Amino acid sequence: MEYANSIVVNYRNNELATSEFRTHTCGGLRDSNAGEKIKLSGWVDAVRTFGPLTFVSLRDRHGTTQLVFSNDSKVSLEEANQLKPESVIRITGDVRERPSNMRNSNMATGDVEVVVDSLETLNTCAQLPLQVSTGSEVASEEIRLRHRYLDLRRASLQQNLVIRSKVSMTARNYLCDHGFLEIETPTLFKSTPEGAREFLVPTRTKNQFYALTQSPQQYKQLLMVGGLDRYFQLARCYRDEGGRADRQPEFTQIDLEMSFVEQSDIMGTIEGMVKKIWQVAGATIDLDKKFPIMSFDEAMSRYGVDKPDTRYGLEMRDVTQLMPQDVFQGVESVRAINAKKLGLNSFSRKDISELEALSKRLSVDGKGVFVVKVEEVANSLKNQTWKSSLAKKLSPEQLGSLNELLDVEAGDVILISSGSYSNVCTLLGRMRIQCAQQLYAKGFLQEELNPLNYNHLWVVDFPMFELDDDAKGLSATHHPFTAPQAQHLPKLLELLGSGHNAWEDAKMQDELLKIKAQHFDLVCNGWELGGGSIRIHSMDLQNAVLQQVLNLPEVQKKSFEHLLHALGHGAPPHGGMALGLDRLVAILCGAPSLRDVIAFPKSTTGNELMTGSPGPVTPEQLHEYHITVKEPKQ
Template sequence: MMRTHYCGSLNESLIDQTVTLCGWVHRRRDHGGVVFLDMRDRDGLVQVVVDPDTPDAFALADKARSEYVLKITGRVRQRYAGTENPNMPSGMIEVLGKEIEVLNTSETPPFPLNDEFANVGEEIRLKYRFLDMRRPEMLQRMRFRSQVTSKIRNYLDRHGFLDVETPVLTRATPEGARDYLVPSRTQQGSFFALPQSPQLFKQLLMVSGFDRYYQIAKCFRDEDLRADRQPEFTQIDIETSFMSDEDIMNIAEGMAVELFDELLGIKFDKFPRMTYAEAMRRFASDKPDLRVPLELVDVKDLMQDVEFKVFAGPAKDPKGRIAAIRVPQAAEKLTRSQIDDYTKFVGIYGAKGLAYIKVNDLSQGVAGLQSPIVKFIEPIVLELLKRVGAENGDIVFFGADKAKVVNDAMGALRVKIGHDLNMLTCEWAPLWVVDFPMFEEVGEGQWTSVHHPFTMPHGTVEDLKNNPAEATSVAYDMVLNGTEIGGGSLRIYNPDMQKAVFEALGIGEEEAQEKFSFLLDALKFGAPPHGGLAFGLDRLVMLMTGATSIRDVIAFPKTKTAECLMTQAPAPVEGKQLRELGIRLREKVGE
């Protein structure tokens, strides 16, 4: 081995010992004829001092520059009083360098990898990702990610789960996003699809009797990207047999509790359970951030006879919603310009405006209110304020529109105000959201799956057929601080129920056989009751490390346009390869 120790592992217990380090020059300083090198490797930094008493080593240290790769042998010693650095694990000691070997030189990096890094744009970071990942911050995140996956494997192994790999080349399945397609050379005109998840295969493993399966699996979705989305992402995939939904949630919850306790020192209590219906009613979100104490209150019934068209239309629309958010003591905290900014903010979600009432003095009745809408709802305004629990000094905001628009806009506004006014009541707020709708209407009498078409509904086959609009599923999402980090369900294991779900989705028998014959056949041969869930590893690590994007916790991520700037992928391929695949490209429109 070239080294005896990692830089970041040196401490006072090694004083007077001779060590050999290999790493990169993080920073070089020349102080009064003595050269100081901050040496860096994956474990951290250590200060190396080289003085003229060792002329060969000194000459090499004097020529060394940032990102040179050096091998240094020297003696560990206590730092002089007043020069200690309590911010570094090795900050109480330094290495007196005796021998230096330059293993490789380096050109000047395109951006600094030390404290001057702050203003470097993401595009150049991703182009030179191999350099970006040398930064201590990125090294630490990737090390943390490795610790997370290691603890997950250990936890699931202890609980009797088997790690089984499933295929990456499979067939296209309807899971809500576009598939990445891979043309077949041997079966020209046919395509593999990269898996959006191992869903069907893990269900087949349960039919095969594996009982408890897990996999840390790569998944692929060709969809529009955001800060927490990537075209390829990593899933902690779990499936079990002979377990209830409560059993599965307890297994998953135990894993999350152990992760946060052992890696962050954070102890969670029992996760609360909340139905989807309650989450939407109180927080206008199926992944509510419970750190924010604000809640929505429905006031649609009070607006039935109001002539003000902003409220009258949604009040009479069966698919409309009118909801209010009371923000305690916000009248003095929020300026008119801030309220205007919130109006623009809800516009992002399709809201046409943002009505509000400032409550100055309730003892004066209507005269104690300040708002352009009071005159339009004067007969009911005091009853409305009583319902939302308004007090002097409060501001009450209103959303009125189709339910989806109100939920999207007011749910986001609730969280934004909570953060803007520093209203968070705790640092971490986990919960389970359960009993999701089975279907979402995409047209008159047309439905799509909220999760996927293999999700078990509550009730009987007849219940599902008679009232698909009201059907709920045995599904559960784990939510943390307003982010869904995992979700799953019990699966359909009865062919009759699976057929009924396909019928509700408009999937005929012929189409079902064409797309899912292998699963449907498997259900006929003693399929056990089974269910599972999957965690988004990237999102989980993002939350645990405090990163703002999953790109900061993935070694080689793509951009928001699904490009790899480092390798310049995707890229054209030679005509010969296309001919072997039986593919001819059409000219782009306009060429």
Template sequence: MPTPNESGWKRSLYCGELRKTFVGRRVVLFGWVNKHRDIGHLIFFDLRDREGMVQIVCTSDNREVLTTAKKLRMEDVVGIKGFVKERDEKDKNAQLPTGEVEITVEEIRLFNASDVPPFQIGDPSSASEELRLKYRYLDLRRPSMQNNLRLRHRASMCVRNFFDRHGFLEIETPFLTKSTPEGARDYLVPSRIYKGRFFALPQSPQLFKQLTMISGFDRYYQIVRCFRDEDQRADRQPEFTQIDVEMSFPDQEEFFDLNERLMEEMFALADIPVKRPFLRMTYEESMERYGTDRPDLRFGMELTDLTEQGRSVQSRIIEGALAEGSRLKGLVVPEAGGMSRGQLDRLNDEVKASGGKGIIWIKRTDGFKSSLKLEEEDFLKLWNKSAAQSNDLLLLVADEKNRASSILGDLRLRLRPEGPVKENAHIFAWITDFPMFEWNEEDNRFTAMHHPFTSPLEEDLPLLDSQPLQVRANAYDLVLNGTELGGGSVRIHGPGLQKRIFEA
């Protein structure tokens, strides 16, 4: 079996690099057979490598080459020697970067014959995800997959060059380490030397990067692998890569500006313009307006607080909920007045199944229709405050403040109309001033919402012992179109305060 490293078989360039300027040159190429066409006295096939494809022509002038070429099948690995020739004008392919040229073969080598592939490399619809994952090495030959990995490489280089220009040091931290308080369960690795003891794979290099600051490195980053033992979702994986950054003595605005510039450079790799500075919004404002701490700002449908209007309407249901300290929140769904009673009942059942008390709906066409009996005057109070229009649907939830907002926030995403969404928009926002603590029912104690090394806002320190749930954290998340891209915080610097947080 011939091999690619034989004398005279040194690759000249990649297939996808060939252009009209190479016409007349003798080249050596390696790659995979992508398409194969046999018309008797001529064999055409596309040779594919990581940079693209080029058309190969085998003629009857060379019987040995033609005989070998007739045996080729898709995904065979071959090498060819030949001359670059300009295609006839009628045969040029404007869809290919190499479409002006072809290679006339003088010698061909079959290095490895392929079995019939379980799916077509050029047709992603020909295989299920399960089949693609089973034959991952074939799936990764697809141009779209290769482009993804090339873009990822360019993004990694962009990150490294960016942080190098800004005085950061790339420092690797250990993978086999001790468990630290994080947001998920740890993966544990048994120690061979210390029987009965275990290492934890890091959910983030939290302690180590803080040690780099204590050690005086001032600016640290790494592109690091992290591990979290949690249920998989679209944005949750057991292992993932994150850009990890730490700075000594910065203020929040300096950190925001740095990361906004990084996003601008990274998105430029995909020719996506980024508008700076990014929007700023507190956690409280985000929950009030959008029912989530990661709002999709490409469309409106903001929530409305109707608590005051609810106090003045004649309804035992609303009156009873508000008497218990609940809030009445509303969501207007444009042009959804035609939703059927069955659809609305299913929505109500889903809300109850997720822990809510249910929803109230109001429509207005010729008159008001609702799941709640009210006088027209009371309907008008709620309808006008929400700014709903004829043929809209007004959904109401009376519940604990954040729960009411969250329920409507979920419905906002599910029921959004297709038209008003700016599909190609990329709207970034910083969400700031998160609650410092949340109540953990299982452990019957307060736990840090982000992590216990986050500092409280200075003005909230007097509330730390008496009203911990009112304390806001010096923490922030970066959100893009409803997806959390990252987050961070200003650390606690003093041991006294750190001890109080641990003991909270």
């Protein structure tokens, strides 16, 4: 595991000095301290004996210092040799420069060592269920989570938490410098039956429940109506999505909202903040280069996904016109990807079959891709040999055009998908990622896919509505408060002016699907860092969208009443964004899992192994909340 940088908190040394326990931290001594009498406290990282000397590495969050004991020491060698790893000691001693051949340039304190003249054990350590010491093997995740207080002593986790703290503060200070107020909003909200599953919180009033907020969306819009102008919060949010990989039931988002702005104002603010975060974290970023902006349609067409990883190519091409008409008759779209070089260094018939099988599992309609390996080197591009029955059906001209369009060379692997445009794009988008991972495993794309190589990208021009999963009506692509793009507003108003309901009017529905929204996503390396939008600030428009387009259940419409009321009392034009902090930090640290950037994460099933949370409660507690646990059905 590499880390983006090695941030050290810039405390002044004396800030951490406490009269009783330490004059310096374990990372603070330099050769300029030689000759000083100092006091340190920390954990015994390792004890090593070399001939007549014993060396003890003393560790804290700030570093490690070498302590030396000899027969001349005021503290006996025996006492030093008996020190157990992870016990806590306090020492006093004299700093001296190490002999020049003993200096360790990999350690900040590597030029010095401390000759100890007093040693006191502040706390002992029982037998360790996992190794903490630098460089020792990392235990299984279950053991680590169960003993998180030990796992947290490892430098890599501490480093992640240091970066996380820096990121939070950088975001906050940036936003405060730009006229934002940090405002806390409630997490005890009411249940609004929409979106992800909510955690419920019973109250002592019978049948009255709070629900934990999934996001401060409504509150932040109400703050804008309240004239607070610019709001932000590092907001704790809750979603009961147990079982989904690498999700946490509680997570944090950098949440903000701005009044009197257009989409570009919000994007500019966020871009500045993200660049500042990357910069402060010591990560590579070009501060002068604007993040590229790509439309949703282009992202789908080139990468088959609305959050493309643009660090590498393998882009999709439309090959519909180059395909034999008899084979692909009546097919809406045929598209292809050239997984460049995937066929090099052995790529057997079995690999092809596996790739095709994988594509069937990843496809929406069960129809996979067709995989072609390009085998022989030839002098001319047009003479590559496609090891495929398909090639036989292609004219030399078609084959030539395909080779040119897809930049085909020997050793390449071509993936072809046919069907509806939307399904083809989605499937090839997923296969593109799979191929990239396989290429990375084979030693290709090493630079591109280095976790610390970052490509930021804005994706814009999303459709305002999309078909419901059951295709019976429309739902909001992001949320019901997203405003339409200005040039689409007249059309939207015209459609709504008909008084029809979208779910009863197929033509209206088709037209509505063409309306683009003022929504924008920030993407980095194939992850969505966050999304934002300009909101609807007109009560009438918001009401029409809720009533005529979204076909919401009555209870849900009712839950928006106060928001409609607020919009009707002088809501300013406004919009905002939310960025997932956990994911952002994980990307920044190159951490493979969100659990590596959270101090006390829960498992995929929502359990915290260390404290045994969640757990049972007493009948008295349930009684107070007027609830009973249901008996299982017999």
